[in-house]
Each structure stands twice: as structure tokens, then as C-alpha cells.
Amino acid sequence: MTDLNNESAELLEKANLYRMKAVLERMLVKVEQTKGTADAPTITVNNDNLYRLAAIYYGDPKQWPIIAEANNLVDPEIYGSVTLIIPKWDGNDRGGEFRN
Numbered sequence: 001m002t003d004l005n006n007e008s009a010e011l012l013e014k015a016n017l018y019r020m021k022a023v024l025e026r027m028l029v030k031v032e033q034t035k036g037t038a039d040a041p042t043i044t045v046n047n048d049n050l051y052r053l054a055a056i057y058y059g060d061p062k063q064w065p066i067i068a069e070a071n072n073l074v075d076p077e078i079y080g081s082v083t084l085i086i087p088k089w090d091g092n093d094r095g096g097e098f099r100n
Helices: 002-034 050-058 061-070
Strands: 042-046 081-085
Touching: 050 061, 061 081
Parallel strands: none
Antiparallel strands: 042 081
């Protein structure tokens, strides 16, 4: 019975470690996404869309992919309350296309 308890405890510990690893990996992704955006403003919007935000911040709704890429989004429609990074735009990016 002791061996079974030890084995169960080890399995539980491994499962917890894998969960912690997954959380840390998600945190690292977020850190990478925000690198270079220290001077970029963040805004919180509710049920909005990236076309409107690109028109406001860049003067061109076709630049919505810049905001989408900075926030790891693919859909220009925003449902619910979301805090977004609004990166600076140098005016040279082409609108309507995701950059790779």
C-alpha cells in the first residue's frame, strides 16, 4: 500500500509540474509579445472592432492587422472587455495583410 501511495504522490507531483510548465510557457509568450511595447499605450475596449481602433489611432482602418498582431488576435471583432496594446505605426506597413 505504501508503494501505491508513493506512486500516486509522484504522479500527482508530475501532473502539477506539467501544469506549472504550461502556465510559465504562456507567461513567456506574453512577455515576448510585449517586448518593445513599453512606450505603446494600452486601452480597454468593450464589444468593439479593430477597424475602428485602427481608424482612430492610425487614421486608416486597413491597418487593423498591426493591432491584431500585437495582441495575438486574428478576428477584428472584439467581444467582451479586452485590454489591447496599440503599437506605434511607422506609416510604411501595408494594411489588410498580416505580417509574418
